[in-house]
Amino acid sequence: MNRIDVRGLTKRYGPDTVVDDLSFTVEPGQVTGFLGPNGAGKSTTMRxxxxxxxxxxxxxxxxxxxxxxxxxPLVEVGALLDAGAVHGGRTAYHHLLALAVSNGIARTRVREVLARTGMESVAAKRAGSFSLGMRQRLGIAAALLGDPQILIFDEPVNGLDPEGIRWVRDLMRSLAAEGRAVLVSSHLMSEMAQTADHLIVIGRGRLIADTTMSELTRTSGVGTVLVRADDPDVLTLKLAAAGATVREGLESSLIVAGLTAHDIGKLAAYHGIALAELTPQRASLEDAFMELTRDSVEFSGVAA
Structure with missing residues (x-):
């Protein structure tokens, strides 16, 4: 089976446990997002x-x-862990050609991956002159070189412009649609929300969640309710007294957390406050992620 199986993985550096009894599976035919705060152990796990x-x-x-x-290995698993791991004096073409020849891969494959990653026009340029975004594309091309069924990408959108980020998103989805197992980490929650089918979330090296995207946002408990009322000031006081958290939204709306839409409606009716809108807002991936990892963040600040 073309998948990744991690079982009880543990790694220590001196007194620090970086990865702690971690188990999960990356299945073929889907994009698995690998999430966690800085220092959670994602890169160490991938390595x-x-x-x-x-x-x-x-x-x-x-x-x-x-x-x-x-x-x-290159025909079984393709990986991009460090976009800078390339000889700066080699052209993009010769970097990929060296990898192909040393792994018994047909030379024709070099042109194919250059085309798939949009690198044809810079194939003759030295990698040392590339921007970070172009080095990312070259690293992705190298990962695809052996036409592997398992792919691993660590922060592949770093340095890419909006068009490049969208291209990576579409590429990940297309690779999974071809039946490949794709494991990808990213700090861009908005991109993961549009890219991943399944999520592995870790904190301080331990597994926090192993779930689908929809299940995580549905059960995170951090959804809000958008409310518009005839008397928002009075409603805000009543909601706060009932234990809800209320902040101002756009166009005189209220964003309420801590109470369901049903409870807000009952409270407003009890106090005779007319409502013009009462709309539950599903938690975003960012909301769910922050809720899950709030006790695993290595450094946190306090808003002024």
Whole structure:
């Protein structure tokens, strides 16, 4: 089966446990988003998956084998973990050609991945002159070179402009639609909300959630209700007294958290306050993520 299986993975650096008894599966045919605050252990986990870091305990297999036991890893697993891992003096074409030749991949494949990643026009340029966004595209091209069924991307939209970000989103979706297993991390919650089918959320190296996108936002408990009332000031006082959190929204609306739309309607009716609108707002991925990881953030600030 073309999937990633992580079981009880643990990694320590001195007294610090970076990844702590972590287990999850990345299935084929979908994009799995890998989320967590800075320092949560995402990059270390990805490096353990492809054998760059040895776990202290636990196991990880790709396509049913350890990465280091794969005869030709590049045709089984493609990975972009560091866009800067390229010889700056080589052209984009020769960087990919060196990878192809050393892995027994047909030279014709180089032109194919250059075309798929929009790099044809800069194929003869040296990688050292590329912007971060262009290095990301080159790294994605390298990951696709062996036509693997398993793909791993760590922050692939870093340095990309809006058009590039949309291109990455569409690429991830198309790769999953082809039946590949795609694991991708990103700090852009709005992009993950539009890209991922499944989510793995970790904090301080431990699993927090392993769920679908829709289930996470549905059950997070951080949804709000948009309310418009004839007397918003009085309603705000009554809602606050009932334990709700209220903030001003656009066009004289109220954004209410802590009470359901049903409870808000009953409270307004009891106090004789007419409502013009009462609309539940499903939690965004960002809301759900912040709620899940609020106790796992390494550094937090206080708004002035």
């Amino acid at each position: 353990m998956i492809i054998g760059l870091v040895a776990p202290d305990r636990g196991s990880v297999t790709v396509a049913g084998q350890r990465y280091q036991d794969l005869p030709v």
